Amino acid sequence: MTIAEKILQRINRPELLRILADELTPSELNTVLLEVFDRQTARLSAPELLKQYQKNRFVKPADLAVMALRGLETRLLQIFETFRFQPIELSPVAPLGSCSVVATADQKKILSALRGTEVLADATNALALHVADLKKNGRWQPVSPTDQLRFSTIHRHVRTPEVTIPGHSQHFKIACLISSGRDTGSFQFERESLAEHLAVMTAILRDSLQISTLRFRLIRRSEDEDGRLLEQVSNHIRQLRPDLVLETDRTPSHENRYYKGLQYKVLLTVRGQEIEIGDGGFVDWTQQLLENKKERFLITGLGIEFLARLQP
Template sequence: MGDELQSELESIPGRPNRADVIRLLAEDLSGSELNTLLLEVFRARTAASSAADLLRRYRENRFVQPAAADPIALRRLELALLSIAVRHGAAPVQLSPVAPLGTASVIAEVDQNNVVSALRGTEVVSDATNLLALHACELIRARGASRRKEERLRLCTTHRHVRAQFWGNAPGMLPHFHLFGQVTAGRDTGSYGFEKPAFWEHIALYRAIFRERFDADIEVILSARGGYSDAEGLLAWIVAEGEARGAGGIRLTIGAAKPDHRYYAGLQFTIKTTIAGKELTIGDGGFVDWTQRLLGNKKERLLISAIGLERLMS
């Protein structure tokens, strides 16, 4: 532990109250100092642990228990979905198991307590679309002036997610689970020139997935959200674009508008399907402002979406 950090910790008189500790850890220590301190804490805690303690932690910790899904069937499903995605123009990315600390809470405004925070400035991935958005921004930044105005960047992945919310015994609410996710990044070109094709590219991919793998059609429920000056107009343009494309086999319905919704901007969509007589609400997506904030440019646009994989195996 660094001398400066050791001195600062020793300067706290008596037993510090909770507010003092939080202020010290969150504000007064640098990132490297905090990391050094926590590494020492966890090293001390594990040094005092026995093999019996380790087995008890495995038994009691819901985050470390294996999933019930058949791993071979899951891998085959992942490979099939990624192969379909490639044929539809999305580039697969093998993401890291961890993301920069704050990835979910800074851009997606998710409570940090719903994420498994980690050491070395990281958190366990709780939403792969957050990390895909960061990767897209790095690719966009690297291309710089060579980037074409109407160019759209399409990325996808399959990824195991960990979320810290405790749902009790609620069906389908697992501490870790697999998703297929995709993002499309681009620029505003006027008259929803980004939004219309990006939306229908996502839907075309999901339509292909459910038809090819499950011989099933999909229903897409569209709902207007806040964050766009004319969300209802955006929704109408999206519907008209679908009619022009002849999106047969897709049932398109309109859900309730929620102008105060803060996660999605302009439009949210929900995907439903029926497989072997069982109706499933299997995924959702929508436009978000993450690339605008990350790149500091109001002209940036981003569409994200994801579907759950384990429910497709039940």
């Protein structure tokens, strides 16, 4: 029995959850919940509001040097634009289910909201929806089959699992890149798009921020059964960028259902400790959204707040 079911059992309303979830339309449910929250806030006093602020782990400001962080953000956005990744400012909310419907995220890890929304928990999911919308309504028309959509953003994310690592918080900024295209055979999209993402990460971390310990690890995932994707992508990048430190992992120690075929990690060594500062890979979100198996989508996330803390 879930916690919610136990609560409803205690108040002798065991059918309430089923009624709310199954018998009300989203609009009707929203109306009911708006009334519930309106009544709850009407009972709140100002001192009680302060007490809620003091004990709520989601609402405190970030413990960072703001001007330094803003400067780093501007620096990154300029580099993104240089590499033809168009910067975009996302809404602080996304449609309800943006992560859990197309990816492996549990909705309980997302801060769900009213009016059919959730607080943004992963900007790359929101960018996938934006891309799918552009393609669905015809606002983006490729000139050639190999044309790609490239977007970048820096956004504050909120996730609900309690944070136990010192220096981490419930909300944090991530710099994100996405590339969207179509399958044209021979892993062309995969080879070219991943090489571009690695080039951007190298321009930021090694060339701009002067971090000499940068390296990348390409990890084969279950959809790449024969390892051809990993082999072709890694060979392409090594030929194109022999200056990069590139590792490959053909037999990862654990399964990952989030990425499809290939995942990669952005690694640094700081004071003798390995730090995973970024992560990315291929996902099938636009395939699901557009119901088209030819769709291809690559995402990258860079921990900009953690990166800011590493800067002198």
